[in-house]
Amino acid sequence: MKTKEKVRSKIKLVEFDPWLEPYEDHIKTRISKYKKDRKKLLSDADDFTDFANGHLYFGFHRSNKGWYYREWAPGADSLHLIGEFNNWNPSSHPLTHLGNGYWEIFLDGKKSLWHECLVKVRVTKDNISHDKIPLYIKRVIQDPNTLNFTGQIYCPDNDYKWMNPSFKIPKKQDLLIYEAHVGMAQEKEAIGSFSEFTNIVLPKIKEKGYNAVQLMAVMQHPYYASFGYHVSNFFAVSSWFGTPDELKVLIDTAHSMDIAVFMDIVHSHVVKNTDDGINEFDGTSYQFFHEGARGNHPAWDSKLFDYSKPEVIHFLLSNIKYWMDEYHFDGFRFDGITSMLYLDHGLGKSFTNYDQYFSDNTDLDAVTYLQFANALIKKIKPTAITIAEDMSGMPGMCLPISYGGLGFDYRLAMGLPDFWIRMLEQRDETWNMYTLWYEAVSKRPHEKRIGYCESHDQAMVGDKTIMFRLCDEVMYWHMHKSDNHYVIDRAIALHKLIRFFTLTAASEAYLNFMGNEFGHPDWIDFPRQGNDWSYKYAQRRWSLEENLELKYEYLSTFDRFMVYFAQNHDILKKSEFIQDLFIDDTRKLIVFKKQDLIFIFNFHPTDSYSDLCFPTKDSNSYKAVFDSDLDIFGGYNRVSRDIVYHSINNLKFNENCITIYSPSRTCIVLEKL
Structure with a gap:
């Protein structure tokens, strides 16, 4: 009797990593769920680009005869549009319920609303009314007196004319990312603007040799010090930095410099605010979010999306398409993926075995949503780049969906910065070269990493940049070129080695946070009550690298030569x-x-x-x-x-x-x- 041969798995993810064989059924379940949910979700639509068009229907839309305003509020009893156009009358402009939670009003006349007209919507449920900011509003501003946020109609007379409408990321170039925060990118104790970033910082990025900029805090967030991670209004450009058109000029100018622009997108959680956010928009706690404890993040004090709801998927996918179509973003860094993927959000977990990736703790709805998001992005722009911020190291994160993966292009190598910190806490002569090599080259099979030794995370108060760990307060007094100090000499030498080793040995792409390339001396501390609302440490001191008498110039020059060398020799492509x-x-x-x-x-x-x-x-x-x-x-x-x-x-x-x-x-x- 012949022994029946074991049929080899057709799932590429398992073929690439045989250790996944015990979890093959779980991976097959993911693939099946993706196909089943996709078919159910799209219905008659051809693909996600036909489905993700909520922004084209909901919100404010001007026609030849007037304005349409539509909203999704399934739990509400009534909606009334209020604003400057009707002197904030709470009853004069009711919306009509169209069914399925859809509401609509038509305002006759093209001038019934106007550019920069302030608006809100009064939502009533169970005889309790709240004035809310429309879900799909494109601009939100803060009243300087009351500090309250209000929606604003944004419809300038002339639509923005793109200079570089067909920009694409060259496939052959190495990806060298400059992570940046517009507000703190200027050398002033105040919030920087999109225009200042365009005119001052973009030329620096170009000169430094980086070919992509990753922008933080693009979406509207009420608390500036949240670093943009507590989003309130998903379709609104952050008014901390300027207008939607000024953001378009920034991106268009970057494209003219052959610099791609990625957006740090936050679909993992939402600010809890009810007055200026989407929380309890229709009067319920479950419109967008899970009910009860599951709807609240225990560590971030924020709300959590229910990815099993088709309406939530529609909202989030439409959000992605909106930013790509309206602002020409070239890709996204998805924040907080670990929190999305696991019911316990990965808190306190070290993820030391594969059981932790494939268990009842895994949120399959979140897995499917991320697959949907990647499928949509690639359909809109095949050259777009998606980056996963996942500390768990889930297998398949950066493999095609058809392989059993989630479809991202790159994962951030989040363990490497932590490793460098542990190394720097040891004496230099005890550094283990075998451990260093293992940490650098270890990766999931066929998955690409973005190597970095420090990002914005390592520059925050409570942590330290590599340069500050190497020098501490010594760098405040001994960075003049005429001052020879052994601490500074050691710091400069190791700063260069750490960055170059990370780029050459531990990367398929590379990331740097602005200012770290020249050893920026200060931590990041946004204005808050604890520092008397000071902007002193929420800036970048570019004059330090430009001062030819200071040693910061050495590090800046090395980084520039390092980046150009990497580009000219395709170092990342050869990984x-x-x-x-x-x-x-x-x-x-x-x-x-x-x-x-x-x-x-x-x-x-x-x-x-x-x-x-x-x-x-x-x-x-x-x-x-x-x-x-x-x-x-x-x-x-x-x-x-x-x-x-x-x-x-x-x-x-x-x-x-x-x-x-x-x-x-x-x-x-x-x-x-």
Whole structure:
């Protein structure tokens, strides 16, 4: 009797990672749910682009004869439009209930509403009325006297004319992202604007060599210090920074510089505010959110979407399409995905085994929503980039939906910044090179990472940037070029090594938070009651890197050369070809190869090696083309760019090797001739 052969799984996710075989049924359930829910959701629509059009129906729309205003409020008993147009009369303009929770009113005459007209909607349920901001409003402003927020009609006489309407991210270029917050991007103790960012910061990003900017806090949020993560109005541009058209100018200008623009989108939770947010819009707690405890985030003090509701999916997918169609965003960084994926939001979990990814704790509705979102984004703009901020490391996050994945392009390598922090808490001579290499190269099979050693998270009060961890208060007094201080020398050397190692060994893409490239000395502390509402630490001190007498220039120059070198040599694209050549923990050395480039990292605090010998896996000749020890980088010019290194047979390794001088705390890149 023949033994029946085991049928190999057709799910690519399991083929890529055999450790997932015990969870194959769970993954198949996800695939089945995606197909079933997609069919049910789309009904007669061809795809998600035909479905995600809530913004084209709801909200305010001007016609040749007047204005339509429509709203979704299934729990409400009545709705009345109020505003400057009717002197805030609470009863003169009732909306008609169309069924299915849809409400509508037509205002006769094109001038019945006007540009910058203030509006709200009075929602009544069980004889209790609340004045709310319309769900699909495009602009919300704050009254400087009362500090209350109000909806505003935004319909300037002339529609914005795009200069670069067909911008696409080049497929062949490495992705180098500059994470930025518009409000704190200026060197002033005040909130920066979209226009200032366009005129002052975009040229800096271009000059620094980054080809993408990731904008935080784009959607309207009532509390400035929330960093934009407590969104109140999903279709409104944050009025802290300017108008919708000024945001369009920013994005259009970036595109003219060949800079892609990503939006930090928050679909993981919502601010609890009822007066200026979507919470309890129709008078119920469950219009958008789960009821009871499940509808509240225990750590973030915010509300949580119910992703099982078709109306919620419609609202969120329409939100994505709106930002892409209206503002030409090139992609999204999805915030708080770990919180979405697990019923316990991943709080207190270390995710050390696969059981934690595939269990009753996983919110399959959230998994399906994220798949829907990625399918929609790729349909609208195939070159768009989606980035997952997931600390759990769920398998398949960055694999196609058809493979059993969630469809993202990249995941943030969130464990690496934490690893660098742990390393910096140890003495330099105890750093383990094998652990460092493992942390850098470990990844999910066939999934791409965005490597970074620090983002905005590591710059907040309560944490420290890498430069501040290395220097602390010493950097306030000893950063002048004429001042030689061992703490600063060590900090500059390690700052360069950490960033270059992260980019070259631990990335398929790379991210930097603005100012960190030159070792910005201050933490981020937004104005709040605890600091007397000061903006002192909610700014970027660009003058420090521009002051040629200060050592910040060294770090800024190194970062610029590093980024350009990465672009010119396609370093990130070569990540799949990475191979370790030589690791020596005693001498704190790591040598690895990417096709025609060899990277030599000497992390030893004091020891230089005049005769470092390592295998090359070939018989070619090499020459140094990049190193961190140039004097313009704050180094000592100890690396020769003239010597040709021949790979010849070495008896110790019994293979072809190169012998080279490796100075302490430096990196060298050799290129095959």
